[in-house]
Amino acid sequence: MESPVEIVQHTAGGVIGLSWLMIVLPLLGAAILLVLGRKTNRWGHLLGVAMSLASFVVAVLGFFALIGLPDDQRRQAVHLYEFIPGMVDMGLLIDPLSISFALLITGVGSLIHIYSIGYMAHDPDRRRFFAYLNLFVAAMLLLVLSDNYVGLFIGWEGVGLASYLLIGFWQFKPSAAVAAKKAFIVNRVGDFGLLVGMFIIWTSFGTLAFGDLGAKVNGVQDGTTLAIGLLLLLGACGKSAQLPLQSWLLDAMEGPTPVSALIHAATMVTAGVYLVVRSGAFFFPEGSTAALAVAIVGAATLLAGAIIGCAKDDIKKGLAGSTMSQIGYMMLGAGLGPAGYAFAIGHLITHGFFKADMFLGAGSVMHGMNDEVNMRKYGGLRKYMPITFVTFIVGYLAIIGFPLLSGYFTKDGIIETAVHHQPVLGWLAVAGAGITGFYMSRMIFMTFFGEKRWDADAHPHESPAVMTVPLIILSIGSIFLGGYLILSNTLMKFLAPAVGRPTDLPVFHFASVPGLATLALVAVGAGFAWFRYGRAEVPVVAPRGSFVTTFARRDLYGDALNESLFMRPGQWLTRIAVFFDNRGIDGVVNGLAAGIGGTSGRLRRLQTGFARTYALSILIGAALLTGALLLVGNI
Amino acid sequence: MSSLWLPILMVVPVLGAIVVALLPKGSDKLAKQVTLAVSLVVLVLTLVMAFQFPSASGDRFKFEAVYDWIPSFGVHFGVGVDGIALVLIALSAVLVPIVVLASWHDADGVRTADGTLITPKRSVKTYFSLLLVLEAMMIGVFAATDVFLFYVFFEAMLIPMYFMIGSYGGAQRSYAAVKFLLYSLFGGLLMLVAVIGLYVVAGKGTFMFPELVGVIQDPATQKWLFAGFFIAFAIKAPLWPVHTWLPDAAAQAPAGAAVLLVGVLDKVGTFGMLRFCLELFPDAAKAFTMPIVVLAVISIIYGAIVAIGQSDMKRLIAYTSISHFGFIVLGVFAMSQVAQAGAALYMVNHGFATGALFLAAGFLISRRGSPHIADYGGVQKVAPLLAGFFLVAGLAGLSLPGLSSFVSEFMVMIGAYSSTAFGSGALSVAAGISALAVILAAVYILWMVQRTLNGPTAEPVKAFKDLNVREILVLAPLVALIIGFGFYPKPLLDVINPTVTQTLVNVQVDNPAIAEKGAGQ
Amino acid sequence: MNGAIEAPTIEYGLLAPLLLVFGAAVIGVLVEAFAPRYLRKSIHVPLTLLSLAGGFALVLVQALRGSLPTTPAAMGAVAVDGPSLFIWGVILVLSFVCVLLINDEGHFVASAAAVPGSADEEEAETAGGGHTEVYPLVLFAVGGMMLFPAAHDLLTMFVGLEVMSLPLYLLCGLARRRRLLSQEASMKYFLLGAFSSAFFLYGMAMIYGYAGTVSLPGINQALSSGVLLDPLLLIGMALLGVGLLFKIGAAPFQAWKPDVYQGAPTPITALMASGTLVAAVGALLRVFWVGLGNLDWDWRPVMWGVAALTMLVGSILAITQTDIKRMLAYSSIAHAGFLLIGVMATFDSPAGNAGSLSAILFYLVVYGFTTVGAFAVVTIVRDPGGEAWHLSRWAGLGKRSPLLAGTFAFFLLAFAGIPLTSGFFGKYAVFTAALGSGAEVGDSLGGWMVGLVVLGVVASAVAAFFYVRVIVLMFFSDAAADGPSIAVPSTGTVAVISVAMLVTVGVGLFPQPVLDLANQAASGLFIR
């Protein structure tokens, strides 16, 4: 296999030299909107969109500038300034990997900005919403563009903050506030891993910059790198809602739908995959234990997510489950070394499109159904919102891997590679695909087919163009992107300088065993879904299903687990600590004071007021003095 | 050559204090304005001085000025600054005007949003002249290059703060004030014994710090003297288990005083450890490193956990500070370039972050008249600005990357983890454990935020007004600094690093950090 | 027994201050005898003040003349050396200040003999004028205070002791208000004083029996030659110690102090707390350093215990006091303990001894002034029934008269030894001396001195608690409804308070001048 090429320090000016604009522009937007506040209410959203678009333009220019360079020149490090003297500098790394992410983030990001103009039209705080969106874009770009772990970590937490703010955007809803807090805290658990990982990297290799690590590590695998790998994986699990840190993602759906689309489907949640791929050459090389761990986590999560997806009646939570599951696929791919990276990233990109597409579709549906999210109260909507319906269907077909659509190629790529490298995991992935087929179809049938189960006051209608146009664009991407990226290994070749590639490029088989198996299972799943929800009557109130269903409805008891493992003990620990502090430590302090006071109170009784007592004390004193002097004298 | 910079810096506030104190009755407004003006003058002078600070030139102390004070005790009025002292003086100079603005109305009787009086009218002139006296002493204590002079300021500082807490604080104020005073006094007196001991044993007939470095050789003596100094500093810092005075003091003090208390006064403790404990008694410092590191880690985790359990905003913030001071101490005793530079930087950043947090909380409390978190809810809705600042300050408190406190916390932890000073193992474990605090920090801050700012707006909160111009002027600069240094800490670190290198040389720790990524370049 | 006793030679020049004071006292008595009542006060006041001032002037003259005598005056009865002159100066200034306090109306009963509320008291009241014999009594007491520490043989010292004490016994009984307490104080003080001086005397007899002389250098001589473990000597030393420690109020001989300080008229309390303490410490030093200097390996360990006990008793018992004067009494006990630390700080080198001697002298000055100031404040915080003695009455004083309360708070901080007050440097000087002597090679106590100093700081931390408590009362707690009235202070009192404040602040900021004086005075040590 070929390893990544050396990073060259960028010297020339040009677009790449200006790539910091990508980050600064949206940041500026956010700053303006937040500082000027209400004054910008009228045009705030436009500014937000403009900034995001501008940054997209810079990204595109940067992309072209990059492919203008020969392969071995395609990793350009842009030094910005000295950050922590003697430890790490602020710098950007413009290479195929980061630029692909930049394109996805700014591209899809911009579309979602535009969509939000319509979606948030009636919200008094729309300006603040766009400020946060800009902030998110800036942070996410810093995450993927910076050329060292510290910069990455700053972006990492920045997106966490943006996600916190946006999940809690409607903070007056307690549920939203709680969900936001939960998301942040669970993420922090992951960050702990990432932090300690960085400690070890710095301690053992003396650098935190991607550029120098390659040389310092140069392929050596030992306990240290394994530890680092696992810790980074923990971080990745946090951000990407992988087991065991998945629990926050479903609650995160409290945020406005565009947020779910941008942050919790298309971009932020994929940061974990980015981290693994970015560090792949150092800490997750093909066949290493760390890489295996990644793959296992991926496989487990893709099943878990799928199962959860099956039981949700809340359309957004259903989609969230599927997001988990799809990221599981990416993780699986990322755990397979360079062979899998291209597919993982590919799937990441296509997923960015079709999942955003579906989320926005869902948003459009809710928009028409006065923010009803319960699919059991939908039904037969295809007539009322045709564009939404069509685009949604496209996304649906893409995700279940309908032949020749985007998802088909990327997901199939992952499955094929997995079966080839890690058969067990591979076949699990196949099973996962089947389940996907079921729950997505279920969603479709419950939402767009069957007869109306709406509330009385629901007047479904198609959304305005500002919302539908992005849908259309996204669905187009969902149709063609995958084929373009995968068929002739375009993406793999493009990424090679950044992540390396297997010496012999894979050839895409339309009729491989796993591929066909997948298709078959998907068909079965879809059919079963039709049997249950298409043909049969869908009850408006959810019937209490078998324990499996409950198991799934309760998110596989993830929350219950956290509750009993961490929260309750934690609360107890806190109470004990507080008590100990007040009664224990402070008790000793105050006790000491009280003790002295008490002694004083008792001793002063000796001062009886009788002159003769005093005389006695003098006499005794005299005796003591004499005795002491004699004693000392005769020692 | 003796430079007049520092003496002037100390004289100006004193004169200001006298002027304020002598103002005729009923000229409260004037008193405030004079105080603000004086503190701003000091700030400007400090900044001008700071920009003349020659970063990488020879001798340890810059702007030195040494006058005989008490020849027969060998005591000099010796002042001068190294990098760390400089940034800490700057910190004080920045915080004071902000505090003046913040406590503009604290002394003339605070009314809540619904008009109920929570603190009665008290003497305004006294409060502000105390504030200025305190400023002079804060500058003095960091500038002192004479151990005795340092001690004098170290103790004398207590008095103005004692009166500020005692006569302008909350319901429990006198208990808190007395507790604060006695705790610190006790530590200080032990330190006095050590100071005398140092003088006697060294037998140099002088208290000038540079002449005392490396004089005490006998390890046993070193240990005793070290203990004397360290206990005083540990109480001041405060380090677990001698921390219990802080929550009371900070909770009862008026927000402004609390900022100076936690933001500056407590730094004297960690500053003292870094300069005196380490450089005067290097062997003892090394001998005691492990136990101290353990205490530091306990403070970090313990402080955070107890903070989670607090129902009173100011107490909560105080406990978070205990956790943060744990980090600083850890950094100081990790004996590595990165960690100690981080610790020094942490002292500054913590000043800004906690300052902002206390002040924002203070504004909340002044509107509601209650420090209890349970009495709030949904502030975001009625006072978005206040909520916003509070949130940013909180995020600085949980040291969110991109905010200044992250850089220092990161440096401390990574420096401790990588410290090779004592066979890295134990220190690595310590750093690993303390990293857990990032999770706990998120819990205590965000839970407080959720209960105060978010959720449905509580009835009494509905009456809240958003920040007025004065209050914005108080918080904006702090937030600006927090964000600014969060992305560009270099200016501070460039000043700090040479001093740390010097310290490590005096402690005779052979640290790769000096060789490889030394501060100088 | 051969030969006639030749007439003694008296160095009148050296003894001038002493003689002046005693002379003035005698004249005072004559005035009492012959001058008409309405004139007396107007004669006494200038007489007293002038004599004290004159005495001080004479002391200055001698001090400035430079060359101090190296031999005792008056046939070896009185040693007019550096320390004596310094102590004389201090005592004269302090007593001058106290006289200013005494001048104030209403401290003293019109006729001590009269029964409270009886007809003849009425008559005495109406007859006007206070009890003018106060002035000569004070002068006698001051004279005694000067003689006591300057005595070069034990006999003179005993006489000085009595001359100092007897007038004080009387003065204690002359309070105008709360007569019963005052008289009780006077009686207790008298009985116990006499009791303790009997011990002193008996100790003196033992020493005489051992050494065959009572002159201090003579005793020292005998020690350097004779057997050291003679029980006569040791017992004598112990009993002498009892008498002296009683005067400075060291535990376990402190019992009289709170009662007497509380009952006596406040100006007299001030005089005792400052002058008597100074004199007694001076005498103590002379006996133990000059007379028993060669025996310090024996008495220092014992003194260690006394010092420790004194500090602890003083500071712990003060915590629960509710009477301001009583509290100050206990505080002065604690300070006596700190002074004892200095007394123990003996060296082999004269230079070292000079160091600790000057430390003690310095401590005496700063403490003396601060304590006078504190009592002066007490005199003007009044209730209808006299001084507002109960602490609770002081609540909220800071609100009503910030200046006064502030001053008092400052004195308290000085007692507590907070830096930038004179008290801090006093403590510092003594502690330094102690640690220094402990660090000296082959010191019999060594590490124990460190222990004592640590004990000392712990004690002062405890002590700080009750000083701080008063400040809390005055400033942080709200005023009592019918708070005490602040008597419009006479110019005299104002002068006293401001002088005390001046010294406390001034020495707190620039101790060097006073230190120089002390060093100079101590440089020659005591005449041997």
Place this chain on the structure above:
Amino acid sequence: MTTQYLILSGLLFAIGAMGVLIRRNAIVVFMCVELMLNACNLAFVTFARQVGNLEGQIIAFFVMVVAAAEVVVGLAIIVTIFRTRRSASVDDANLLKY
């Protein structure tokens, strides 16, 4: 041969001290103190004899004078107290305590 005198003086001193502790009447207590002083005198004279110089005897005279002065002061105080309290018991005077 002087030891007996010393023992006697010691006894007198002890009796005096005991008297101070035991007796209530202020006058008697005071007399006990005087007894102690006289014990001292005896000791002085004896020692003077023993060491063979006059100092001790001279001291004795001084002590007598001092004692006389003490008597004057003492009686004055006790009498005043008696006049106000109508009692000369030292135990009755204990308002000042604790």
